[in-house]
Amino acid sequence: MEKHQQQKHDEAYQVLVLPYPIQGHINPMLQFSKRLASKGLKVTLITTSKSMQPSASSIHFHSIDFQEAETTTGIDEHIRLYESLIPARLAQFIEKHQIYSQHRAKVLVYDSCMPWALDVAKRLGLQGASFFTQCWAVNAIFYHLKLGTLKVPSEEQIRTNAVVSLPSMPELEISDLPSAAYDNSGSYPGLWNLIRRQFSNFQEADWTFCNTYDKLEHQIINWMASKWPIKTIGPTVPSMYLDKRLQDDDDYGLHLFKLHTDLCIEWLNSKETGSVIYVAFGSIAGLTEKQMGELTMGLKSTKKHFLWVVRETEQNKLPSNFIEETSEKGLVSWSPQLDVLSHRAVGCFMTHCGWNSTLEALSIGVPMIAMPQWTDQMTNAKFVVDVWEVGIRVKKDGNGIITKEEIQRCVREVMEGERSLDIKRNSEKWRKLAIDAVDDGGSSDKNIEEFVAKITCN
Structure with a gap:
């Protein structure tokens, strides 16, 4: 019984x-x-x-x-x-x-x-x-x-990037909405x-x-x-x-791509605290060859160390000899993201603002440079910058490209500018609140x- x-x-x-x-x-x-x-x-x-x-x-x-x-x-x-x-x-x-x-x-x-x-x-x-x-x-x-x-926004609203007001939310421009809400x-x-x-x-x-x-x-x-x-x-x-x-x-406990953990951590261990830009845009969306070119030049021009996650299928978009030319400053490798974000050497996270990546950065307290690509990433980026105030968002030029000068500006503002101290304080605040929530x-x-x-x- x-x-x-x-x-x-x-x-x-x-x-x-x-x-x-x-x-x-x-x-x-x-x-x-x-x-x-x-x-x-x-x-x-x-x-x-x-x-x-x-x-x-x-x-x-x-x-x-x-x-x-x-x-x-x-x-x-x-x-x-x-x-x-x-x-x-x-x-x-x-x-x-x-x-x-x-x-x-x-x-x-x-x-x-x-x-x-x-x-x-x-x-x-x-x-x-x-x-x-x-x-x-x-x-x-x-x-x-x-x-x-x-x-669903009209073509005119999309063209003019009209403002949308919804209960309990900040004012949103059309470009802040998830792309699935208006991409027809x-x-x-x-x-x-x-x-x-x-x-x-x-x-x-x-x-x-x-x-x-x-x-x-x-x-x-x-x-x-x-x-x-x-x-x-x-x-x-x-x-x-x-x-x-x-x-x-x-x-x-699940990884779609082979990680180079030892290589990444050993490289980070040799860098000063807060000196490295971590760059990762997820496992699905890809950048155009022109955008990859601007990004490579922008990272080089910052004169800072960077760890950039580039899928093998995307590496052919990199300029020839880029990896060799930047070997003293940069590392291109598929990385264990949580280990990297929590490493003392990482000073900011250039991210596509996928929700998992955004939550990881918030939970660990890493300032962000928001570079959204599609789906919910646009909305996440809006909140990262204007609501939680833990980062800044890149701006595209008239041709829809994020230039090397813009990348350099964003890195400087997050890691060195006057806003950087406020961003770091806010990042630490949200980290503590994340821990409180699950504790x-x-x-x-x-x-x-x-x-x-x-x-x-x-």
């Missing part, structure tokens, strides 16, 4: 987590899974690639077959195949899991860009928790688009639809989580919470860089505790 009661108690502890299968979405949901596991839950993270299974001893991983992805030729084709095949395969896995697993699943935590996952969960008797991997400022913009309180050029229509559909049924979910922290977006979170019960659970950065409460949690009794920690308490009660 006691054994049976214990088994029934354990059954309530099982949670399934389904991220969209790209690194920028797997990482935050994996970190959330680690937090849940640290509080006693049994967590299974579901992937669609055996090669993308991260290393985390506290988490169980299950791979759903998706061999068809190997033959896809682009983002939109991958999305189409994923959405046509994975829902049924997910349902089959859950059904078998509920029959054969010692710990029956009670909740499916799913990436918000897959609203169909909620239908699968409900049909099979599970609660559904929608997980937003972007900030609430971006979520609020898409929420307003769904409600119709924000119209036909580029990546599948991706744009994926982004826009996140709010199609989120109000039917039992839980709504977001990878941010309350002090960071206080006004927006309060406004959204007045419409729907939302929970902040971030920042989802490995515990070693925040509260240090999760043992051995010093890395995401014992912090706002994000309390929200996670509440989730655990409710799903473990029968």
